[in-house]
Amino acid sequence: MTDVRVVVADDQVLVRGSFRLLIDHTPGLVCVGEAGTGREAVEVVRRERPDVVLMDIRMPDMDGIEATREICQGFPRVETQVLVLTTFDLKEYVLGALRAGAQGFLMKEALPDELIAGIRHVAAGGRLLGPTAQERLIDAYVEMPERQVVPLPHITGREREVLLLVARGLSNDQIAADLGVSMSTVKTHINRLLAKFDGRDRSHLVIAAYEGGLR
The missing domain is CATH 1.10.10.10 (Winged helix-like DNA-binding domain superfamily/Winged helix DNA-binding domain)
Known part of the structure; x- marks a missing residue:
């Protein structure tokens, strides 16, 4: 089977390095690029055409939601899935990411096994919402x-x-x-x-x- 090709987009170097280390030490996954801004994430995806992007939301130059929109809606021939990872579980982020085309939404505090399973799940075309993201969707509905x-x-x-x-x-x-x-x-x-x-x-x-x- 072909390895799942992953790009890591996060403005914190240590966070990117940790995710890359986890991915590269997991059989069947390989990290093919990194990005420190939303703009860089779009450029790396255009160049590498990965299967999955791990996308932070709060990044300089272009935030993760706008980068997700450009990737999911701006590249019709690039079949890249976006899995949003963030430390902020605001309902606006959950709704914004899903509307932009993200396939999944997880908190960065997720366990390594949960993250790896999430990458594989969205790479296969599935959708993934962590428990907190589901709660935020409900909250958004109730407070509408x-x-x-x-x-x-x-x-x-x-x-x-x-x-x-x-x-x-x-x-x-x-x-x-x-x-x-x-x-x-x-x-x-x-x-x-x-x-x-x-x-x-x-x-x-x-x-x-x-x-x-x-x-």
């Missing part, structure tokens, strides 16, 4: 000002109920119990919602509810 409303695609009354419960953080089991339906019915509704919102996972549904003004 009434004025932040965008049109929703057509959804049925039942789909609206399911979307609302997903946004409130309920699991499939809890949604089934709350609505008095089967697990398979809940999964069917969630799959239909994902298709209508062109989403890959529950985080997209939380954002859709947040932006659509559901309460």
Whole structure:
């Protein structure tokens, strides 16, 4: 199997060095570049075309969210996934990173095994949200000002109920119990919602509810 090629973007030299050491000593992973600013991250990705970028948010010249947007939306022929790593778990960062196209969001305090698993997961096309990031999405939904409303695609009354419960953080089991339906019915509704919102996972549904003004 081909090694997963990783670029590390962080403005702290010691942090970059630690991540690079971990990556290069993990079978199946290889660090192919480093960047100390968001602008450098974009340039390294354009040159190296890695599988994954570990992206810090607070960097000079261009922050990690803008760099993520340029990488994910500006290079249509570069299939690079972005895994955001930060010490700041602000809901604005979580929402901003996901909207920009990031595949994952983890805190820097994650254990080495969690980080390695996260890299492999997003490299394979999966999405990853650490527990804190999921909490921030829920917080953003709960605290949403009434004025932040965008049109929703057509959804049925039942789909609206399911979307609302997903946004409130309920699991499939809890949604089934709350609505008095089967697990398979809940999964069917969630799959239909994902298709209508062109989403890959529950985080997209939380954002859709947040932006659509559901309460």
